[in-house]
Amino acid sequence: xxxxxxxxxxxxxxxxxxxxxxxxxxxxxxxxxxxxxxxxxxxxxxxxxxxxxxxxxxxxxxxxxxxxxxxxxxxxxxxxxxxxxxxxxxxxxxxxxxxxxxxxxxxxxxxxxxxxxxxxxxxxxxxxxxxxxxxxxxxxxxxxxxxxxxxxxxxxxxxxxxxxxxxxxxxxxxxxxxxxxxxxxxxxxxxxxxxxxxxxxxxxxxxxxxxxxxxxxxxxxxxxxxxxxxxxxxxxxxxxxxxxxxxxxxxxxxxxxxxxx
Amino acid sequence: xxxxxxxxxxxxxxxxxxxxxxxxxxxxxxxxxxxxxxxxxxxxxxxxxxxxxxxxxxxxxxxxxxxxxxxxxxxxxxxxxxxxxxxxxxxxxxxxxxxxxxxxxxxxxxxxxxxxxxxxxxxxxxxxxxxxxxxxxxxxxxxxxxxxxxxxxxxxxxxxxxxxxxxxxxxxxxxxxxxxxxxxxxxxxxxxxxxxxxxxxxxxxxxxxxxxxxxxxxxxxxxxxxxxxxxxxxxxxxxxxxxxxxxxxxxxxxxxxxxxxxxxxxxxxxxx
Numbered sequence: 001x002x003x004x005x006x007x008x009x010x011x012x013x014x015x016x017x018x019x020x021x022x023x024x025x026x027x028x029x030x031x032x033x034x035x036x037x038x039x040x041x042x043x044x045x046x047x048x049x050x051x052x053x054x055x056x057x058x059x060x061x062x063x064x065x066x067x068x069x070x071x072x073x074x075x076x077x078x079x080x081x082x083x084x085x086x087x088x089x090x091x092x093x094x095x096x097x098x099x100x101x102x103x104x105x106x107x108x109x110x111x112x113x114x115x116x117x118x119x120x121x122x123x124x125x126x127x128x129x130x131x132x133x134x135x136x137x138x139x140x141x142x143x144x145x146x147x148x149x150x151x152x153x154x155x156x157x158x159x160x161x162x163x164x165x166x167x168x169x170x171x172x173x174x175x176x177x178x179x180x181x182x183x184x185x186x187x188x189x190x191x192x193x194x195x196x197x198x199x200x201x202x203x204x205x206x207x208x209x210x211x212x213x214x215x216x217x218x219x220x221x222x223x224x225x226x227x228x229x230x231x232x233x234x235x236x237x238x239x240x241x242x243x244x245x246x247x248x249x250x251x252x253x254x255x256x257x258x259x260x261x
Numbered sequence: 262x263x264x265x266x267x268x269x270x271x272x273x274x275x276x277x278x279x280x281x282x283x284x285x286x287x288x289x290x291x292x293x294x295x296x297x298x299x300x301x302x303x304x305x306x307x308x309x310x311x312x313x314x315x316x317x318x319x320x321x322x323x324x325x326x327x328x329x330x331x332x333x334x335x336x337x338x339x340x341x342x343x344x345x346x347x348x349x350x351x352x353x354x355x356x357x358x359x360x361x362x363x364x365x366x367x368x369x370x371x372x373x374x375x376x377x378x379x380x381x382x383x384x385x386x387x388x389x390x391x392x393x394x395x396x397x398x399x400x401x402x403x404x405x406x407x408x409x410x411x412x413x414x415x416x417x418x419x420x421x422x423x424x425x426x427x428x429x430x431x432x433x434x435x436x437x438x439x440x441x442x443x444x445x446x447x448x449x450x451x452x453x454x455x456x457x458x459x460x461x462x463x464x465x466x467x468x469x470x471x472x473x474x475x476x477x478x479x480x481x482x483x484x485x486x487x488x489x490x491x492x493x494x495x496x497x498x499x500x501x502x503x504x505x506x507x508x509x510x511x512x513x514x515x516x517x518x519x520x521x522x523x524x525x526x527x528x529x530x531x532x533x
Contacts, residue, residue: 159348165312166349168332169341170409171365188361191351195395199347 010125017059017119021231022128023135025120028238032116035245040105041254044245048112051241052119061122065115072114076107083107126151131225140219148204156197163192262288263309263417263448267318270304278304280472281318286450288416291443293459293480294452296469297494302452305469306419309450310339322417337366340415344422346406350394355386358394359409366413376412384408400431407438417448424455436462460484460498460517468493485515 017025036048056065083103088095124132126147133143164174167188174185227235248254263286270279279301286292294302307313308320311327320327322335343349352358359380363373381390384404389397394405403423410418420439424432432455439462443449453459459466459480466483468476470493476483484490485501497505500522504514511529516522 162343162345163348165307166341166343168312169310169336169343170349170362171333171336171413172361173331173333173365188349188351192348195350196347 010121010123011064012125013060013123015059015123017055018123020123020234021225021227022120022124022132023225024227024231024235024238025124026132027235029117029120031238031242031245033113035242035249036109036112036116038246038249039254040102040109042101042105042108043254044248045105045108045112049115052115055119059119059123061119064122065118068115068118069111072111075114076110079110080104080107121150127223128225131221131223134219134221135225141214144213152200156193159196160189160193163189166192262286262321262323264321265305265308265318266321268305268308268315268320269317270301270308270313271316272304278472279308279315282472282474283318284467284474284477286448288448289443289446291439291449291462291464292451292467293462293464294450294467294469295454295456295459295493295495296475298454299471300469300493301472302469303421304472306341306421306450306452309335309417309419310341311335312341333365336362336415337413338415339417339419340410340413341419342406342410342421342423344425346402349406349409350402353393354391355389355394355397355405356381356391358405359412362409363412368413376414380408380412383411399426400428403427403431403435411442415447417450418442420449420451420453422453423451424453424458432458454495456484456495456498460500463517468495470494481515481517484517 032048032052036045039045039048052065056062080103083106084095084099087099087103091099129150130143130147133146134140168174172185172188174189175182176185265282265284268279268282269277271277278299282301282305284305294305296302304313308315308327309322311320311330311332314328323338325335327335350358352361356377359377360373363376368376381387384407386401386404386408389401389405394402397405403426423435423439427435436458439449439451449464451459451464463480466476466478466480467474468483468489475493476486476489484497485504487497487501487505490497496502498517500516500519501514504512504516504522507526509529511532512525516525
């Protein structure tokens with residue numbers, strides 16, 4: 001599970017993809033998401049995944065992108081199994097090849113959905129994220145809350161590890177016992193984590209007040225987002241891709257790799 | 262007996278926190294690990310109770326390879342007190358908090374009760390037995406964290422940054438406690454930046470820097486080698502600095518105790 005989060009964590013880099021305007025990258029992610037949602041066939045979904053590869057390589061985040069992929073695969077496998085089971089139980093305890101193909105496509109789509117935002121998060125600083133939202137006139141209170149949430153994910157992950165270490169040192173065995181017991185095993189880990197989150201949010205609120213949060217209505221920012229020519233070009237390509245994706249969905253028959261309905 | 266043999270550890274992020282570290286700690290020893298932030302002190306002690314397993318080399322605790330046993334089994338022998346008590350409290354009362362580990366280790370109810378009573382009294386927490394751990398002060402929290410580990414009487418006690426955020430009186434009590442536990446035959450290992458604290462305890466000092474052991478020996482020797490200390494971002498104890506500054510050929514430099522220094526200086530002064 002933690003590997004999915006790792007795939008969403010920004011780390012500084014200076015490549016063509018990092019320097020692209022975050023808004024353009026965000027629109028690309030949304031486009032990927034939309035196109036992935038309207039297709040059920042394997043071929044277009046595979047194309048969507050392959051389309052991301054040059055960007056990932058250009059941004060030099062291949063290793064972490066693969067981590068997201070691997071994390072998403074676990075989840076996809078789970079979805080696959082549940083799908084098959086439900087089909088099996090509701091369909092008079094028989095399985096058709098079509099059912100397998102459908103379940104496979106659904107899980108594969110999940111992988112594509114996950115990775116579509118991976119490139120965005122891997123190459124966009126929390127700062128730029130905030131600027132993006134602000135430039136779309138999202139109230140700053142919301143922007144701040146969102147950026148803070150993103151910003152604290154790695155902090156919480158580290159803290160979770162420390163707490164687990166501390167409790168394991170007191171003889172707690174997380175994977176001992178039956179299903180219910182295992183859930184109960186997490187109480188000694190979750191209570192300190194939640195208490196710490198509350199404590200931290202109070203401290204953060206105080207720190208913000210000290211720095212006069214919300215004192216002026218109109219906020220200015222040191223860095224301003226500015227679309228350059230290359231950003232517009234990238235955006236244009238993205239929109240062409242989106243239009244083509246939607247057009248193909250309705251007017252071009254897709255050859256099936258695995259037989260489906 | 263703890264023996265760390267040529268251990269290398271690399272965090273998933275790629276940081277090499279320990280590189281080819283070897284050290285032996287005999288039963289009943291008192292060892293202080295010192296060095297800059299990120300020197301590898303905490304990483305090293307986490308290997309001793311199996312929280313981390315070496316990528317290369319091996320760690321043997323009482324004849325058992327840490328890779329072949331569980332953290333729970335190792336913790337029974339090696340008690341680990343973490344730096345921040347807030348990262349472990351979850352029970353409703355101080356009493357339950359102390360009893361948690363005892364129950365995990367499978368002690369029967371009567372024994373749990375008896376040991377909790379003992380730990381409460383030993384750490385002077387009598388007044389707080391049925392209070393919430395979250396309502397305690399910083400010093401009391403530290404004592405509770407200690408009590409919850411001492412309750413199962415581990416042979417080895419590891420303290421990670423025990424003096425951080427503690428006032429002078431708490432530190433003094435902590436020192437007495439550590440020395441007492443050590444005198445009773447327990448192995449005590451502390452990872453700390455607090456050079457004055459170490460100077461007063463006079464343990465064996467292991468100096469680390471960038472994942473390697475730089476120096477290892479008696480406190481007076483290691484803590485008076487200003488040059489090596491500086492490489493590890495450790496400042497010598499004030500009294501040692503004073504002896505250096507006096508640069509009197511009749512005065513030794515490797516003095517850690519204020520009393521001892523006072524005696525030596527006044528003797529030298531009388532002779533003038």
